[in-house]
Amino acid sequence: MDYRFSEEQSMLKDSLQGWLGRNYQFDQWRRLIARKPPHSEENWKSFASMGWLGITIPEAHGGLGFGAIDQMIIGEAFGSHLVTEPYLSSIVFGSNLILEAGTEVQKAEWLPRIAEGTARLAFAFAEKQSRFSLNTVATHAQKTSNGYTISGEKILVLDAPSADKLIVLARTGGDTTDKTGLSLFLVDPKNPGVSIRAYSTVDDRQAADIIFDNVVAEALIGSEGDALLAVEAVTDRAIAYLCAEGVGAMQALIEATLAYVKVRKQFGQAIGDFQIIQHRIVDLRVQLECSRAMTLYAAVSATADANERARAASAAKVQVGRSARIVGRNAIQLHGGIGMTNELSIGHYFKRLLMVETMLGDIDFHQKRFASLPSELA
The missing domain is CATH 2.40.110.10 (Butyryl-CoA Dehydrogenase, subunit A, domain 2)
Incomplete structure (x- = not known):
């Protein structure tokens, strides 16, 4: 698949990286999770003002009217910074369920409020x-x-x-x-x-x-x-978003691990100079890119027929679930004992990846689901 982001999508990615880089560093995240609930009203208002809450809500209801790929871009960025605001529950599930199943009156009542950040759903x-x-x-x-x-x-x-x-x-x-x-x-x-x-x-x-x-x-x-057809469609879109979060978390883990092996010294040299370590980093990159490709496929297929959409979502979930464990375990191992501490971000990313792997269906579930769906090759 040869897919290039549009100019608008590239601008969205840049705005996400810029804002998150300023407002969602690891020390800021640690202060945030100490709250109950673990998120910020100020952040949510910022998400609304930048249009992220209404990314897939039609313009007629106060949103931007973009698609699942744009939501995937948001998911990857949020995953790379462990964003804890209720985006999956309120936006990916909440707004899309009303969009898919609601009456026109209900859409007019709730979608603008969700887009402007004044209504949160679970x-x-x-x-x-x-x-x-x-x-x-x-x-x-x-x-x-x-x-x-x-x-x-x-x-x-x-x-x-x-x-x-x-x-x-x-x-x-x-x-x-x-x-x-x-x-x-x-x-x-x-x-x-x-x-x-x-x-x-x-x-x-x-x-x-x-x-x-x-x-x-x-x-x-x-x-x-x-309601089941609407729930299935929205859940497959949520799987694509969740996979994107996983891709973002894996990207952050690999970048942190690469930086660490360049400065951690053993036998008088950085461990990143050893070929076996370099091979392992490359293997992690392969896992990341396979997951990113499958996640993009799931996002592109979000508006396809129900069978293709479901196969794409399950295939992405399996790939991301497998890769998440490989990347997470290797990142912790290459960091040594410090990789398990709360003071370092590595373990927190791995815990998020374990949730991504299990939520909305684990590897075994989605392998069986994928196998049960009709294939054009059969």
Whole structure:
């Protein structure tokens, strides 16, 4: 694939690198994660003013109207600086779910607010029994004279403690594993019956397990019973974004490791002068570029038909997951014992890469998913 960024995309990349270089160095990141929630209102306002929050939101709703490739550029930049703001949950999931499934009235109400940074969303979809299956949903919504009431439990709801609203995937019909009968609802986390247990994840982000006990939904997003197609499409786009974050984190690890082996001396010379170390750095570069190519393929395929989009997303997830472990382990090993300390960024990047590898489906899941999808070569 021969793909060159447009002038606008190159400008976006430059603006990201410039702002993050000034405002998101490792010492600034360490101060940020000491907060609860671990992100900054000032940063979020800056993201909004530079158009990053509305990157894929249509211009008619206050966004820039760009595509998944532009969001991939943002993901790679954010991954290289371990950005903790709720971009994946609120923008990649939240705005795209409303864009894919919402009514025109709902788009007009919520998309401008998301783009300007005044509304934050969190997507509650995973359950204890679902593993990585999007259609395995036991949480149910009961229709009443006043709308819908939701009962059930969701786990690992990213950024839920700081969200203004929750988008909840619940069953309005069918059995637990049916692909039909799924609907999306907007829920106020402050409503009676919502119990939120917040915790920190291994990569210093925030998530929550949430119990819904006859909670009155604020609104049904779109139509009843046919949400799965929209959820699958948005999740594949989220996988592409997450892979881009992984690419950015691997890039940062390799650059830090290369700088270190040039100054760490053993036997009277820098260890980077040894050919075996040089070979290992080259191997890491190969892993990085393979991951970057597959991530670009997933982003380009975001608007393709459902089968091609899913195959591209799963292929990228497998490649990035494998490469993340190789790059992370080698970066720590080449740094020696210091690579495991909290005072150095290396271990923090590796923890983020482990989350990237597992979130939205691990290597085994996506290998099986890829194999199960029809291929043009078959």
